Amino acid sequence: MAETAQARFASVEAFLRHAALLKTSPEATQRRVLVCLGTGCMASGAREVAAALERALAALPAERRVALNLCMKKTGCHGFCEKGPLVVLWPEATFYKGVKPKDVPELVERGIVGGEVIERLLYVDPKTGKPVEKYGAIDFYARQTRIAMRNIGLMDPANLDDYLLRDGYQALAKVLAGWSPEQVLKEIEQAKLRGRGGGGFDAGRKWRSCKSAKGTPRYLICNGDEGDPGAFMDRSLMEGDPHGVIEGMAIAAFALETREGTIYVRQEYPLAVEHLERAIADARARGLLGERILGTDFSFDIQIARGGGAFVCGESSALMRSVEGKVGEPRAKYVHATDKGLWDKPTVLNNVETFVNVPRIVEKGAAWYASIGTARSKGTKAFALTGKVKNTGLVEVEMGTSLREIIFGAGGGMLVDGPKGAFKAVQTGGPSGGCLPESLLDLPVDFDSLTDAGSMMGSGGMIVMDHSTCMVDVARYFLSFLTDESCGKCVPCREGLYQMYRILSRIAEGQGTEADLAKIEDLSQAVAVGSLCALGKSGPTPVLSTLRYFRHEYEAHIKEKRCPAGVCKALITYSIDTSACDGCGACLAACASDAITGTPKKGETFQINTLQCDKCGACAAVCKRGAVAIS
Amino acid sequence: MSEVNLGDAPFTMTIDGKRVEARPGEMVLAAAKRAGIAIPTLCEHKAVESFGSCRLCMVEVTKAAWKGWKGLMTACLYPAAPDLIIETQSERVLHVRRNVLDLLLARCPDSTLIQRLAAEHGVQQTSFSVREQPDLCILCGLCVRICESAATSAISTVKRGHHREIGTPWGGPPPACIGCLACAHVCPTGHITFEEHGATRAIWGRSFELQRCAECGAPLPITVEQASFLVERQALDASYFSRCESCQRRATAQTFGRLARWQKLGLTQEPDARQEGGKR
Amino acid sequence: MILRLVVKPQECIGCRACEMACAFTHGKDGQPAASRCQTMTVGKDEYVPMMCLQCDHAACVQSCPVSAITMNPATRTVLVDHERCIRCMACVVACPFGNMHFDPSRTLIHKCDLCAGCGDYPRCAMFCPTKCLTVERVTESSPA
Numbered sequence A: 001m002a003e004t005a006q007a008r009f010a011s012v013e014a015f016l017r018h019a020a021l022l023k024t025s026p027e028a029t030q031r032r033v034l035v036c037l038g039t040g041c042m043a044s045g046a047r048e049v050a051a052a053l054e055r056a057l058a059a060l061p062a063e064r065r066v067a068l069n070l071c072m073k074k075t076g077c078h079g080f081c082e083k084g085p086l087v088v089l090w091p092e093a094t095f096y097k098g099v100k101p102k103d104v105p106e107l108v109e110r111g112i113v114g115g116e117v118i119e120r121l122l123y124v125d126p127k128t129g130k131p132v133e134k135y136g137a138i139d140f141y142a143r144q145t146r147i148a149m150r151n152i153g154l155m156d157p158a159n160l161d162d163y164l165l166r167d168g169y170q171a172l173a174k175v176l177a178g179w180s181p182e183q184v185l186k187e188i189e190q191a192k193l194r195g196r197g198g199g200g201f202d203a204g205r206k207w208r209s210c211k212s213a214k215g216t217p218r219y220l221i222c223n224g225d226e227g228d229p230g231a232f233m234d235r236s237l238m239e240g241d242p243h244g245v246i247e248g249m250a251i252a253a254f255a256l257e258t259r260e261g262t263i264y265v266r267q268e269y270p271l272a273v274e275h276l277e278r279a280i281a282d283a284r285a286r287g288l289l290g291e292r293i294l295g296t297d298f299s300f301d302i303q304i305a306r307g308g309g310a311f312v313c314g315e316s317s318a319l320m321r322s323v324e325g326k327v328g329e330p331r332a333k334y335v336h337a338t339d340k341g342l343w344d345k346p347t348v349l350n351n352v353e354t355f356v357n358v359p360r361i362v363e364k365g366a367a368w369y370a371s372i373g374t375a376r377s378k379g380t381k382a383f384a385l386t387g388k389v390k391n392t393g394l395v396e397v398e399m400g401t402s403l404r405e406i407i408f409g410a411g412g413g414m415l416v417d418g419p420k421g422a423f424k425a426v427q428t429g430g431p432s433g434g435c436l437p438e439s440l441l442d443l444p445v446d447f448d449s450l451t452d453a454g455s456m457m458g459s460g461g462m463i464v465m466d467h468s469t470c471m472v473d474v475a476r477y478f479l480s481f482l483t484d485e486s487c488g489k490c491v492p493c494r495e496g497l498y499q500m501y502r503i504l505s506r507i508a509e510g511q512g513t514e515a516d517l518a519k520i521e522d523l524s525q526a527v528a529v530g531s532l533c534a535l536g537k538s539g540p541t542p543v544l545s546t547l548r549y550f551r552h553e554y555e556a557h558i559k560e561k562r563c564p565a566g567v568c569k570a571l572i573t574y575s576i577d578t579s580a581c582d583g584c585g586a587c588l589a590a591c592a593s594d595a596i597t598g599t600p601k602k603g604e605t606f607q608i609n610t611l612q613c614d615k616c617g618a619c620a621a622v623c624k625r626g627a628v629a630i631s
Numbered sequence B: 001m002s003e004v005n006l007g008d009a010p011f012t013m014t015i016d017g018k019r020v021e022a023r024p025g026e027m028v029l030a031a032a033k034r035a036g037i038a039i040p041t042l043c044e045h046k047a048v049e050s051f052g053s054c055r056l057c058m059v060e061v062t063k064a065a066w067k068g069w070k071g072l073m074t075a076c077l078y079p080a081a082p083d084l085i086i087e088t089q090s091e092r093v094l095h096v097r098r099n100v101l102d103l104l105l106a107r108c109p110d111s112t113l114i115q116r117l118a119a120e121h122g123v124q125q126t127s128f129s130v131r132e133q134p135d136l137c138i139l140c141g142l143c144v145r146i147c148e149s150a151a152t153s154a155i156s157t158v159k160r161g162h163h164r165e166i167g168t169p170w171g172g173p174p175p176a177c178i179g180c181l182a183c184a185h186v187c188p189t190g191h192i193t194f195e196e197h198g199a200t201r202a203i204w205g206r207s208f209e210l211q212r213c214a215e216c217g218a219p220l221p222i223t224v225e226q227a228s229f230l231v232e233r234q235a236l237d238a239s240y241f242s243r244c245e246s247c248q249r250r251a252t253a254q255t256f257g258r259l260a261r262w263q264k265l266g267l268t269q270e271p272d273a274r275q276e277g278g279k280r
Numbered sequence C: 001m002i003l004r005l006v007v008k009p010q011e012c013i014g015c016r017a018c019e020m021a022c023a024f025t026h027g028k029d030g031q032p033a034a035s036r037c038q039t040m041t042v043g044k045d046e047y048v049p050m051m052c053l054q055c056d057h058a059a060c061v062q063s064c065p066v067s068a069i070t071m072n073p074a075t076r077t078v079l080v081d082h083e084r085c086i087r088c089m090a091c092v093v094a095c096p097f098g099n100m101h102f103d104p105s106r107t108l109i110h111k112c113d114l115c116a117g118c119g120d121y122p123r124c125a126m127f128c129p130t131k132c133l134t135v136e137r138v139t140e141s142s143p144a
């Protein structure tokens, strides 16, 4: 870009002129080699792939490069990390997965210069077994509606002009060109945008009550703490579309007439911090943040605060204490943060994904947004799909999409064939969410339907479980997480969740009684209403939901001393099915407890000494003939 | 400091069917107490801000306008408001309270305070697993909060969740401690102990010299560190904390005795410098 | 209405009726520790009953780190809020007249409250057999 273009935009008109110019510039029509440099792809070696690509492209003769009109972009996360490193050719949308540095020469020669499709790097549809060439034709993407994540993966998050090419800051310019703060508030209210951080609170209402609260200055905070294990949509957004977050916050700040914003980023997200910092600096330099934005009277700036490192720091009041430099612990107050939040001033706290939706609403209108989704949940929601499904990753779908559509559509269905691999439950809502059974697969997913079903939306975690999962064990696992992550301030959560964990452990060890079930239900109710913050209040959900839908499994553990899924160590025994065993001896080598006897020889078989057996399952994992039986 | 009187006119609300007067800015707990309605509490102390951690003071709150919706709220933090309808003994309230006390009894089976409160709620024995090596700490946080607000933040809570405990920096004797005993005195269960022998006081693994009377040399009931802390914090002269109660009293009595003698002799009373503020 | 306790030590005969009255008013069984006044012997047949002066700028009030001691503006009596008190003993040491007391059996700080809440009329004066302790009623405007 020409040097003058990097200067501060003196006015909305200057900005719009630049953005229009950009669209007709050569940059707009360039062919793009998009290399994903999200945290997931980086872990599988994307940095090396990008470096190799850079070198290979630079090595092309200059006139070839010009003729090809090529540029390479390091993008944010495509959400399909499991298949990384990912390289996408744009605009033809050819999607290559699992690219290694050694594939790069071929990719450049045949794929980019030659215009051929390299079949061996294509994604293979697990249903048809056929390779799929186009990005949009892959089920994982085809079944998604990307509004919040619309830019991620398609642009360089570190490049402001790239964002502008994707209509970035158009919404902010539109607002600054003549909207009143009240008009913005009305628009968000009419769009019925609900918070994506967990509670699903009406964002417009939250802004409105902050605005009408007494006291100034008002504060604006973006919650990027994302403590749910397995969730990474906020990270992807902050890494892959940092300007989207900033623009959303700037519009909110305009509506709230505040000049100070904070993005609270989880401790473990260095890349998100790096990208946000860069984006904030760029936006400031170009007059999109800071004093007199786009030459108007509106001034707003953003600072970054690093997370306190605990799960509970994502909770609204704990987060604000943490930003104030105090211990990140929830504070009990029947006064809303919109009245007395950060530094006891009126404060709006919204989730990353909530903010990213704001520019889209302003741009396309509340009516458009409200036309997407269900009656009471508008727009889309990003889910972090994991567990026993074929495609794991970030899936953004319209509110009201059924669980089945998500799991068997975008998710590609269950991972493992056979009866053990069949669908059993899906856990939604993060660690304090609930497990829903097969009979609810057609449930249209939105804030209220999940709550009514005894689970919750949470921040959008979605773990698919098959029949190799024991529901008592699942409940116990989440309770152990919550017991550790409870801040320990209030009695019901600190002592109650711990005692629930103790009872679940007893049941899993075959020591449970029927009275235990009544006890844990009774205690769950008390913890759910008695706890101070939402961690404790929703803490019993894993127990209550599994009791509601999978009570028979609890009963099997208690009455029959049996773990139907074969998971709970105290209730299972390993043995070797002599008819299936071919005497290879793999199990013998795998056993760390010397519990297997026999000599490796064709025709021989082995025995497991149940007293010696540690029930680690190593033998079953190595046996190629499936001869290790669990009962 | 749960009473923030805004100076506005008092109003009424209903607690357990009784009309109760409340003042703007005060909490339900304070209004109930004034009306003689007892609500059990464990983490509340007037000298510190309400904390809402024990959850024992939960009450059921509603208003006619809420169309039958009732919320469980902690009375120590819920602001009194006109026309609130509050129940302190409903089944839901008692259910939470019973569970809280049952849980605390599993945590602190030897605390007589918890035993008594639990028994009052029909819990004679805990129905949960008793903690291994239990002590008397119920983690109400009063000690930490009083130390923060009235002393030197020498102690704090450390670790999370079920491992939470009251701790000192690096687990050793707290360097900032001034031995004022405020923590021990606000502790509702007697978990924090101290010892005093002659002119030394021991608490939190530290030993403190008591301040001595400048006149008779007897130990005063405050430590040397506490005296200098008070001088600084309350912005007072060091002489305020330098003499013992009896020396002060004796000196004052002597002065008054002298004055009385003059009066008996019909002399006019001489103003005395120490009688600041005057006798009324 | 402001009550003012007037002490004329020259009238004191050292009978300690005031101490007894105080102990029985404020304590359960009249243990001497519950008394907030103390009669001192200062010479032969010379006694001074020591009781709180309800100072305007009281050292106890100033020294309390939790503001548990305040002057009731209506009665001009300096009162300890026992629910707020943390027993740090600052006031006991700070009172220049030795008129703040600590009752170890009940771990309570106490001081003369002019019988606020226990009859609202100083019992010591009521039981004083001489004219040593008397009560004056003062209206708001009169000088201290």
Ligand SMILES: Cc1cc2nc3c(=O)[nH]c(=O)nc-3n(C[C@H](O)[C@H](O)[C@H](O)COP(=O)(O)O)c2cc1C
Pocket (backbone or CB within 6 Å): A194, A195, A196, A197, A198, A199, A200, A201, A203, A223, A224, A225, A226, A227, A228, A311, A312, A313, A314, A315, A316, A317, A349, A350, A351, A352, A354, A459, A533, A534, A535
């Ligand atoms: C234990 C706990 C952890 C939370 N963690 C997060 C988090 O990591 N990110 C987030 O956006 N909200 C989190 N929340 C929800 C926040 O308290 C708050 O409701 C939310 O950030 C508000 O934004 P929204 O209205 O846009 O959803 C958490 C809540 C609780 C109780």
Ligand code: SF4
Pocket (backbone or CB within 6 Å): A312, A330, A485, A486, A487, A488, A489, A490, A491, A493, A494, A531, A532, A533, A534, A535, A536, A537
């Ligand atoms: S509910 Fe749990 S996390 Fe929340 S304040 Fe209580 S102890 Fe802390």
Ligand code: FES
Pocket (backbone or CB within 6 Å): B040, B041, B042, B043, B044, B051, B052, B053, B054, B055, B056, B057, B058, B074, B075, B076, B077
């Ligand atoms: S007294 Fe209200 S929660 Fe402890």
